Amino acid sequence: MELTTPHHHGPIALRLVRPRDARTLQNELVTNRAWLQPWEATNPDGAVSFDMRLGIKRLLQQYRDGAGAPFVMEYNGEIAGQLNVWGIARGSLSSATIGYWVSQRFAGKGITPTAVAMATDIAFTELHLHRMEICIRPENHASLRVVEKLGFRYEGLRRGFIHIHGDWRDHYAFALVREDVPEGVLQRWVQGRAPQDAAAIPPADRLHA
Template identity: 80%
Template sequence: MDLTAPQQHGRISLRLVRPKDARPLQNELLSNRSWLRPWEATSPDGAVSFDMRLGIRRLLQQYRDGAGVPFVMEWDGEVVGQLNVWGIARGSLASATIGYWVSERFAGRDITPTCVALATDICFSELRLHRMEICIRPENTASLRVVEKLGFRYEGLRRRYIHINGDWRDHYAFALVREEVPEGVLRRWIDGRAPQDAAMVPPADRLPA
């Protein structure tokens, strides 16, 4: 499969990031600071340079190395966010993690769940991965809704797991394995067959949102 070709569903598409995406992506990030800052990964060693061109070069190098797949999300051909498949492990693990962000002005249009479904299907069918994971802060209700819609299965609470917005933050972990979605994640969701309670967090793990 040519990952440079867009994968499309309706007005929503997902494609590999390109160097020329640096400007629109940086514009979206800068105009959405208050919307995105609470959920952005940070470094415990201090501030890092905000250089989208350099960031894209690094992401594409990881892609060439087989360590990740950096996508952009589009609505009617307009760049509206990013979705990164990262931490690809081969061999007996055959897994990866998904992270994403979308511009506030495009929220509520099912762009993120559609692109997460498309990316997961690509990873299962084309990259031959076995397990896909998404880790979400308990406070991020919009992102939790994504895994609820798609039927990702809750796997547990990870204490102080990722450095986000200046501190180590707890995360809920959700996952799917290939055998759970033989028809594909997108098709299962569109057909209304995604289990509605798979992503439910048990009372013992619930943290204040």
């Protein structure tokens, strides 16, 4: 699959990651360690060393294999974080999941919802997927605001779903299918037509998370 990136909306851009992004991304991760660590996936078998150059190489191989689409988010031409469309399944499932991180100094600029909207539109129109999912920890209020803004539909509580920051963490699952957004996720949001209650979490799930 070949993606026609970058995609732009105002000062925000989404493009495929490049090998030469490694140093910048590594610096951002180190600088933002305290900001990002509570939300980072971890290995239940113990800590492992991470090489950003190798990580990008693997992500780009997954892209060539059709298993993922690794992006960087930019703000006024400066790298602000990463967004990965991962776990791409074809055939009767035709779905994927979005994960992302953004540097603290870029928080509050609308980068994440804009990038998530653009990535979902890319998945539906260029990758020809049918369903996009985002799973979010109950404590991650900033990410919950992203799905609320974009009108992702709440689909349930997943117990011990991902190993994050040293333990198995519960997640809320949200999703959109292509038929939900014929005009595109970004256009629907920009035009103020995203349903405001789609991401509402039932009280019972809030109590048990």
